[in-house]
Amino acid sequence: MECLLEGLVAIFEHIGGVPTEIWFDNTRTIVTKVIKGGGRDITEHFQRFCEHYRIRPIFMNPESGLEKGNVENKVGYLRRNELVPVPRFDDLTEENGRLLDRCETDMRREHYDADRFISELFEEDKARLLPLPSVPFDTALYTTSKTDKYGKFTLDAGKHRYSASPAFCESIVNLKITSSAVTVMDADMHKVVRHKRLYGDEHERMDWLPYLTYIARKPRSLRNSGIYDMMPQSMQIYMNNCENKECGRVLKVLAELTERTGFASAVKTVDEAVRLNATDPDSQQSLYRRTYADVPFLPPLENKALLPQQKVIPFRNDLKMLDAALKKGGVLNG
Template sequence: MDQIHHIRQLYYEQDKNISEIAQELHLNWRTVQKYVDMEDFNLPQPAQKPIQNTCPKLEPYKPLINSWLQEDKKAPRKQRHTAKRVYDRLKVETDAFDCSYRLVAEYVKDKKKQLHLDNKDKGKLPLIHHPGEAQGDFGSADFYENGYKHSGKYFVLSFPYSNQGYFQLNYGENMECLLEAMAAVFEHIDGVPEEIWFDNTSTIVTNIIKGGGRSVTERFLRFQEHYGFKAVFCNPESGWEKGNVECKVGYSRRNFLVPVPRFLTLADYNKQQLLEADHDGDRDHYRKDSTIRELFEKDKQALLPLPHIPFELAGFISGVHTNGWGKFSLNKGTHEYSVSPRHTNTVVTVKLTSKTVTVLDENQKEIVTHKRLYGEGHQESMEWLPYLNYVSRHPRSLMNTGIYTMMPKEMQTYLSGCEGPARGKVLKILSELTERTGFDSALQTVNQAVAYQVTDADSLKNLYRRLYADVPELPPMKLHAGIPQMKQMTADLASYDRILLKGGVANG
């Protein structure tokens, strides 16, 4: 540019002609004329890197190679194509293939980097998301199930490439809630993300190893290997590394959890929310010139297939000891569950889902099932049916067992007033009522019996029918206008006395 500036200065400022300038600077006159007439002084665009593998002989085979490598993303690592395998297949499966192995190897190497199939190339640019990647996180939300309020959690699985997201509401944030929510989304979208980003939640991560590694729970590792996805964990206190799902947690709460949801069953509600999330994909992407649904199709194309073998989502705890009351505790003693009088001071197996706690005997047969407890502080779940069944067969020993002292005060008062064979009948009826509609209904019936001061079994049955029998109340019958109305008549009891006296019967 210094020389160009000097040429133009000699011409425009010192009025020298082109020949004089060429002679003075020892340049060709055409060169001088070029820079004198030059009007565009923008820097030239940077030269593009030469495109590799442009050999026209390989071009017809690239779509086939690309399809093989794309399928490799769904295959186990040891069953993916090497460059040699690609070269051998092209020679066998295509006609007139005559490219060199070196040309094929260079193309396969570059293509694997684009598809992130090269295990040696671990580097990724931040905030660059590829189809098939997902992020997961929990949020908090209240909800009412069948009229009962829960302070629950909801798990969100988002896809940053398309900005599609799905959430599942649950009672808490334990392992069962996490696995059930993830499996439900996988089944709904008919595939598994190749890679899922998480934070360092204690539900999954048990220890952060120096150097960036993570120790995770065995159940999560088994779930991960079964479905085949790669779990990636953010740096500690670095939630922005999974910013898409952080935003999606807030978006789901504002758009689907306001007002506070009310429904009959959580399972039906969660199924409906998966469909609502599909419909939400019809809106435009916030940055790309397309809808979320259209972009999500590329996400779905990159998903791994669902496993053929179902994964057991429930957790099992073996070697659980019961106490002298036939009870055991979970969650560091805060949640207590009953078993049965036959299983005091023994060992049982506990099966956990997000909703239930099922107790199994030594033969893996169900003893009793509880609704799972959530929340802080000591709580107790008591299933009375096994206890009532036991004492109904041994009514005389009721007062000498710990079962009597465990009962609510109202039931103690009622049963203490029952004597002899009547107590056995009453206990049997209470057992039947508990099995039919639950212990609360049996207890309410007992409260009514105490109020009416009745202790026999038949009265207990009748009181239960009055409280819980589904007998519709019929409306008053409407008479046709042509039917005459009955006159109100007042009975004269003195007339009856006179009639009785005539018959020789005295009026008592």
């Protein structure tokens, strides 16, 4: 549902309006029941989406592909021209944006039947679009999930597993799910951790940083965690050779520094401490403050002749002479 609705919103915003009606297949994502006589029971979320954008959904007859043959042909056309060879990309949203731009370019050709450019025909269609609503529809799915004793939960009938935090072991967490992300939130809807959404055969998505304090208490678990792989090789070698107690102290400092300015700066500090053989907690904290404290740089003072010369005041044991020199009353002020 999130993918479908996000795709529709992306189209509406790209073309600058909303069609008055859209034809749909009877996908179970939106249709819960096909009623004899042409009616449809649709999901509440999809119904609210249609009412928000004032769309009239038109559903095709089951197993009647000929009703929209031109649309089916366009799917094949786009596959052959834009998705061959299979594209590779890191961000699906960005790739979809580039695909829409290429579709705009593709409209600069003559229509097969109208003897006019497709872009000209589309401009006439755009004049009949409904205006975009002032407030966009929230297409995300909001739900809850129960975590296990490790602070993890599953989605998609147990197929995909995500981490929350050790602070949320065997408890209920709130979830905001979009096509690209799964955000874990606490009872006050504050973000705990955000994961890239899993699809296909990829089974688990872990964010190890919330588990860093827990690992510091049980340093033997370090090698089995993703934290170990995130460390530079010099730190890994040091952790392999130190005892559990010492390893735990280093990890505790690493967790504290991570909470202040992030994992990257914390690792840099601890790695530098390992290089200098200053791995006790006080030395690491001092090194961190020296590296990341927000103290402005002060240049050295220049030794100029204009500086006043020191005045030697001989007074031996007579404080009255010192009082007179300082002109502040001295003992007279009590």
